[in-house]
Amino acid sequence: MFKDVIGQEEIKQKLVELVEHNRLSHALLFLGNEGSGALPLALAFAQYTVCEKVNRPQATAVAAGPSLFGEEPAPSPTGIGGQAALPLDACGACASCVKAGQLIHPDIHFSYPVIPRKPGDKPVSTDYISEWREFIRQHPYGNAYDWLQFIGAENKQGNITALECNDILHKLSLKSFESGYKVLVMWMPEYLGNEGNKLLKLIEEPPANTLFILVAENESLILQTILSRTQLVKIPLPDAKAIEKALVERAGVPGEQARQTAVLCEGNYHEALQLIRHAEDDWQGVLREWLNAILKTGPVAQVKWIDEISKSGRERQKQFLRYFNHLLEQSIRLRYMGDAAPAIPDNERDIALRLNKIADVSQQRAIIEELDRAAYYIERNAHAKMLFHALTIKLYHILAHRTLASVN
Secondary structure (H helix, E strand, O other), X not given: OHHHXXXXXXXXXHHHHHHHOOOOOOEEEEEEOOOOOHHHHHHHHHHHHHOHHHHHHHHOOOOOOOOOOXXXXXXXXXXXXXXXXXXXXXXXXXXXXXXXXXXXXXXXXEEOOEOOOOOOOOOOHHHHHHHHHHHHHHOOOOOHHHHHHHOOOOOOOOEEOHHHHHHHHHHHHOOOOOOOOEEEEEEOHHHEOHHHHHHHXXXXXXXXXXXXXXXXXXXXXXXXXXXXXXXEEEEOOOOHHHHHHHHHHHHOOOHHHHHHHHHHHOOOHHHHHHHHHOOOOOHHHHHHHHHHHHHHHOXXXXXXXXXXXXXXXXXXXXXXXXXXHHXXXXXXHHHHHHHHOOOOOHHHHHHHHHHHHHOOHHHHHHHHHHHXXXXXXXXXXXXXXXXXXXXXXXXXXXHOOOOOOOOO
């Protein structure tokens, strides 16, 4: 339901209005960065479209009156077919809502990246539907990496295959079972190759009362032919207050820790949960050891540090890089704003000031770019030891012309 999605009040209202005034496209693209809640929002909207409280008033008017997609003249602002204005959320109590909430509604279908269980397999999404339901229950704000690890992909690449496209064509060619509408939620269409062109005609000329909801993070990786046939709904990152509230109420995080985490994660709730999970990690100690190996103690210490960080998991490596980035951003704020800079913990302030001594702004920005690039490659299963070795060399060259100094 919409109430379970962190923040996004403006987007929720917009979606309700699209339905209420029959301005909804047959194909929507929910585009939002990791941690924005684009997937939970898409699932909540799918539930909204099949909710009996939302749709029963128009059930008898589907043939004669305006449809969900505005194929007839728009009704009065009071609601669909002249009924009372639509509710702002699904009721959560009707049979359709109960099924949609459990991801078992027969008219809501799902598509997502999958892997072969064994060599020669040609999997489709429904082969993993039990895992999908459990994943959404445990990790509603999870990312594609989380999902693939959840189904045991390890280093395998997930895909939405041609066989999956054929399965979608078959499912959506059938009549709806209960709600009057059929909904397909496709998560991560970035994993859809050229075989996705099989869906073009279906998206452009779908069966009556069929809704496509594509949920993506990277617009540039989506097939242009599909992109051009969707109505774009941009999902912003929640603000810090919404993240802080969610951490306190959902994750049981103490108030002050929730506040600091909400600032650090910059609106990414997935990242906030990862930061909480790794809260006991001594990132400052790891960072000091790395910088001293780069600036002072030399190659032997560097190799030792690289060996240690390479043994940690990808999520921990990403958290470390993000923490370093955070400190660099704090350093830049302190450089320009001084005492007017937002308050930060004393231990972070100390190391941020030391970073200002060993690097100027241009060097700090160059390092931030390298850290972002490294995190991107970690997400794509880069070899950790090679990646951190290359990153260590790059940071050495960025910092080399400054006076060498210990950061102890």
